[in-house]
Amino acid sequence: MNIFLTGGAGYIGSIAARKLLESGHQVTVFDSLVTGYKEAIPEGASFIQGDLGDKKTLQTALGGTQFDAVMHFAAFIEAGESMVKPQKYYQNKLINSTNLIDSTLKAGIKHFVLSSTAAVYQSSDEPLSEESPLGPVNVYGHTKLMIEQVLEFYKEIHGLRYAALRYFNAAGALPDQGEAHQPESHLIPLVLQVPLGKRENIKIFGTDYPTPDGTCIRDYIHISDLVSAHLLALNALDDHDKLIYNLGNGKGYSVREVINTAREVTGHPIPAIETERRSGDSPHLVASSDKIRTELGWEPDIPEIIDIIQSAWSWHQSHPDGYKS
Numbered sequence: 001m002n003i004f005l006t007g008g009a010g011y012i013g014s015i016a017a018r019k020l021l022e023s024g025h026q027v028t029v030f031d032s033l034v035t036g037y038k039e040a041i042p043e044g045a046s047f048i049q050g051d052l053g054d055k056k057t058l059q060t061a062l063g064g065t066q067f068d069a070v071m072h073f074a075a076f077i078e079a080g081e082s083m084v085k086p087q088k089y090y091q092n093k094l095i096n097s098t099n100l101i102d103s104t105l106k107a108g109i110k111h112f113v114l115s116s117t118a119a120v121y122q123s124s125d126e127p128l129s130e131e132s133p134l135g136p137v138n139v140y141g142h143t144k145l146m147i148e149q150v151l152e153f154y155k156e157i158h159g160l161r162y163a164a165l166r167y168f169n170a171a172g173a174l175p176d177q178g179e180a181h182q183p184e185s186h187l188i189p190l191v192l193q194v195p196l197g198k199r200e201n202i203k204i205f206g207t208d209y210p211t212p213d214g215t216c217i218r219d220y221i222h223i224s225d226l227v228s229a230h231l232l233a234l235n236a237l238d239d240h241d242k243l244i245y246n247l248g249n250g251k252g253y254s255v256r257e258v259i260n261t262a263r264e265v266t267g268h269p270i271p272a273i274e275t276e277r278r279s280g281d282s283p284h285l286v287a288s289s290d291k292i293r294t295e296l297g298w299e300p301d302i303p304e305i306i307d308i309i310q311s312a313w314s315w316h317q318s319h320p321d322g323y324k325s
Contacts, residue, residue, distance in 0.1 A: 001234075002026040004067040004109070006052065006100065007074030008045065009036025011179045012115060012170050016073060016227045018042040018177065023231065030061055031074065037323040040177065052096035055103065062107040069111035069234055070104045072097065078185045079119065082139035083280040093143035098150055105158050111237045112151060113230055116164040118219065118246060120145040123282035127250045130166075130291055138280030148244070155242055163233035163240075167247035168219040168285060170226045172308040178315035179223075180322025187258055188220070188309060192316050195268035202270060204255050206277035209284075215255035217284045219248035222302035222311065229289075232296045245296075248287030253305050265309045 003020055007013035008029030013036070017027045021044045028046040041047055050057040052074060062070075075093050076082075082089040097114075104112055119141030122133045136142040154160040171188045173179060179189050193199045207214040226247060233243050253261075256272075263270050292298045302308060 001068040002028075002065065003069050003071055004028050004030060004062060005071045005073065006030045007036065007072070008047075009033055009038055009040050010073060011181065012223065012226065013073035014040035014042060015174060015177050015223050016071060016230055017045050019224075019227045019231060021045060028061070028065065028067070030058070035076070035181065037180065039323040040180075052100050053091070055099055058099060059103045059106065062103050062109070067107065067109050069113065069237070070100065070109055071113045071115075071230065071234065072100060073115045075115075077140070077181070079138045079140040079280050080185065080278050082143075086139045089139045089143050094146050097147045101150055101154055101160070105154060105160055110159065110161055111234070112160055112162040113234050113237070114147060114151060114162060114164045115230065116148060116166045117141055117144045118166045118168045118248065118285060118287040120148070120166060121285070123284055125284050127248070127286045127288035128246060129288050130244055130246055137282050140280070152242070159241070161237045161241045163237055163243035163245070165230055165233060165245055165247055167221055167226060167287060169221065170223050171220045172222040172224070172302065172311040173315035174224065174311075175315065178312065178319060178322075180319070182322075187218075187255065188262070188312050189316065191259055191262045191270060192266070192313055194270045195266040196316060196320050198320075200271065201273050202259060204259075204272050204274045206281065207274045208277075211254060211283055213254050213256045216281055217252040217254045217286060219252050219286045220258075220305055220308055221247055221249065222300065222308050225300040225302060229292060229298050232292070232298055236296055245289070245292040246287040247289050247292065249300070249303050250286065250288050250290075252284070252286035258305065258309070261306050261309050262313075265306065265313050
């Protein structure tokens, strides 16, 4: 297939582009490079620099080649920031994604894969299924839910087939591709910055949550397992007009557990400072992946948190300044 992939200079999108190329597909990466790195785009992918808010450039890019599908990874990702700058997230995620969906249809493309989030759900003490109550607690999750709703109407009105993959906390790395956000906001790379000498300690935001150790519990999924699920969903769209799947380990790990595991992996004490809760954080969010396991046969190859962190640590050691190393 010939795939138009947004956000292909970012963490998840660049690895998705690589896996698609390795599977024999053609890939065109569309990225503004506002947060991504050109160095992350895999060799063999075509590249168009552009912003999803620029309809003319977007429609020219989509109309210049006959694409079979769009895979959408481009987005701002900081849930905390979304509660401080909501307009930034509604513009970047909802309005720009609607531009993309509309341009996809105008280009005659009928398959669309959205990298979504389990933040569309209400917090729950039990693993979330696709039937769990929806109720995002931050603007980040709300925009993702709204994009899914736009896709649903485009399916009903125009016949656009779509898949939405809902997950938390892609983590880990390949030997030569990893997580490099500026600024960094994700727990595992932030924790690993301490043994790398880039920060003195790690902050724990909130220690009074109704969880066993008082800190938030989250899902973690290795980046290669996450990408493999997206590729399976893409292939399955020939036989389905709509696919919504949760991705997760079904267990979840607390902030303290992640920090303790990083101490074990790195051999560094990693001092932690306890501080106040952040707006938009839910106590317990873990996604069950039973549905995609049953329907598409997906199985994670790297399910354990210690192996996920080890892969991230190996990459950060060899790339201490990310793609600028």
